[in-house]
Amino acid sequence: MRGLRDRGVLITGGTSGIGHATARRFLDEGARVFVCGLEGVQETLDEFDGVGGARCDVSDESSVERMLAAAGEFLGGVDILINNAGIAHREPFLDIATDRWDAVLAVNLRGMFLVAQRVAASMRSAGTRGAIVNMASTNALGGEAGYAHYNASKAGVLLLTKTMAVELGPYGIRVNALCPGYIRTPLNAAIEAESGDPDYVAAYEREHIPLGRAGHPDEVAAAYAFLASDDASFVNGAELVIDGGQLAIM
Numbered sequence: 001m002r003g004l005r006d007r008g009v010l011i012t013g014g015t016s017g018i019g020h021a022t023a024r025r026f027l028d029e030g031a032r033v034f035v036c037g038l039e040g041v042q043e044t045l046d047e048f049d050g051v052g053g054a055r056c057d058v059s060d061e062s063s064v065e066r067m068l069a070a071a072g073e074f075l076g077g078v079d080i081l082i083n084n085a086g087i088a089h090r091e092p093f094l095d096i097a098t099d100r101w102d103a104v105l106a107v108n109l110r111g112m113f114l115v116a117q118r119v120a121a122s123m124r125s126a127g128t129r130g131a132i133v134n135m136a137s138t139n140a141l142g143g144e145a146g147y148a149h150y151n152a153s154k155a156g157v158l159l160l161t162k163t164m165a166v167e168l169g170p171y172g173i174r175v176n177a178l179c180p181g182y183i184r185t186p187l188n189a190a191i192e193a194e195s196g197d198p199d200y201v202a203a204y205e206r207e208h209i210p211l212g213r214a215g216h217p218d219e220v221a222a223a224y225a226f227l228a229s230d231d232a233s234f235v236n237g238a239e240l241v242i243d244g245g246q247l248a249i250m
């Protein structure tokens with residue numbers, strides 16, 4: 001991809017699954033990378049040479065501010081924000097406890113806002129013509145049963161993204177969203193284990209995904225790299241679906 005070499009990239013949720021694959025992808029592109037996550041930071045730093053990192057809870061304002069200070073110092077300014085941290089639970093709408101609703105919205109929507117607003121403010125004051133990619137989901141575009149809180153949070157991310165694109169475009173800051181479908185990561189492994197159904201993933205792949213398989217984190221990392229790169233220099237306020245054709249089914 002063009003324009004990624006030596007850029008400073010902050011990846012939230014960069015310690016597992018899609019974010020971890022994205023750290024590897026940006027390193028392969030010659031970027032400088034800083035990751036944060038709720039857990040697994042030291043393991044990620046041990047695995048990747050030259051990466052910076054900090055433990056952070058993106059839903060907590062002071063934790064975000066400490067993490068951003070460390071990221072800014074390590075990278076010398078954030079050029080690219082991969083706003084990726086998120087959680088998911090699968091439970092019927094009628095069973096969702098209020099604190100579970102709050103927890104999902106706090107990480108997936110408030111967390112995304114807290115990090116994006118602060119990074120965008122420093123891009124604007126530094127005059128950085130940066131790129132922000134927010135993680136939404138196919139669940140932002142259709143109401144999958146069992147995920148009311150998750151669906152609502154990701155739909156919120158989509159309109160947050162579009163509004164940011166409109167307001168930040170005049171500063172040369174591009175903001176886009178990714179909408180992956182079913183990707184094999186620890187997040188989905190936990191949902192699969194909770195389902196108690198040994199055929200859960202195979203049935204999902206058979207019934208919902210025209211390509212007949214789940215996606216790989218590297219396939220989402222490639223989309224992150226594209227949207228952050230100069231190859232996407234006129235892409236702003238868009239959502240890129242990476243779902244093996246799932247949303248194309250009538």
Ligand SMILES: NC(=O)c1ccc[n+]([C@@H]2O[C@H](COP(=O)([O-])OP(=O)(O)OC[C@H]3O[C@@H](n4cnc5c(N)ncnc54)[C@H](O)[C@@H]3O)[C@@H](O)[C@H]2O)c1
Nearest residue numbers: 013015016017018037038039057058085086137183185187
């Ligand atoms: N796996 C999928 O099928 C899929 C599909 C669409 C969208 N997504 C989204 O992609 C993103 C990454 O998901 P994944 O599947 O790689 O999950 P994962 O569980 O493997 O990784 C999640 C990452 O987010 C971090 N995280 C969780 N809560 C956090 C918090 N409060 N503060 C900071 N970091 C926190 C974790 O430490 C981890 O690094 C999420 O936003 C998820 O909603 C995943």
